[in-house]
Amino acid sequence: MSLDEIKSLLIEKFDERIIVGEETTGIQPALLIDPDRIADVCLELRDNPKTYFDFLSCLSGIDYGIEANSFGVVYHLASIPYQTQLTLKVSRENNRDLESLPSFPTISSVYRAADWHEREAFDMIGIFFEGHPDLRRILVPDDWDGYPLRKDYKTAEYYKGIKID
Secondary structure, eight states, X not given: OOHHHHHHHHHHHSOGGGEEEEEOSSSSXXXXXXXXXXXXXXXXXXXXXXXXXXXXXXXXXXXXXXXXXXEEEEEEEEETTTTEEEEEEEEEEOOOOTTSOOEEEOOXXXXXXXXXXXXXXXXXXXXXXXXXXXXXXXSSOTTOOSOTTSTTOOOOSEETTEEOO
16 A cells, blocks of 8 residues: 555544644655554554554654754554555654653554553653553663653763763
8 A cells, every 4th residue: 555545544534634744755754643643543554454554663752852842753564464664653842841741642552562662762762651551661770860862861970879971
């Protein structure tokens, strides 16, 4: 299925507001999805026999920078039987306050692989996934301050009395 066919399928299933934009330049085109509906879209793309995107190959959290004040998530889906790939993106503005993390619905109930991918995005960038069954740090200690892959992250000099670089 082509990107335009997938786009038409989603608009027919939901409505035209489900797709908030498109990126057609670059190596792999992407559909920009309404962030509140990402789990519904993934479920439809997985279960629809015309698309059957049965594999989440990657989920990445994105910090679009201090000036943009927005965060996003990129989903790379694959259909093994149809040998096709699809990129979906969601984003939200956020004031970068560590007490008010950017938040997106989890897709861990659609793709089990999303469980660890979402935990990594939470741990490294500070993206909260609503409804995630076990959202906790996965790479740094539980008491780590901040999110190391944020553009404005300041590395601590010491952790529990140990000098770090």
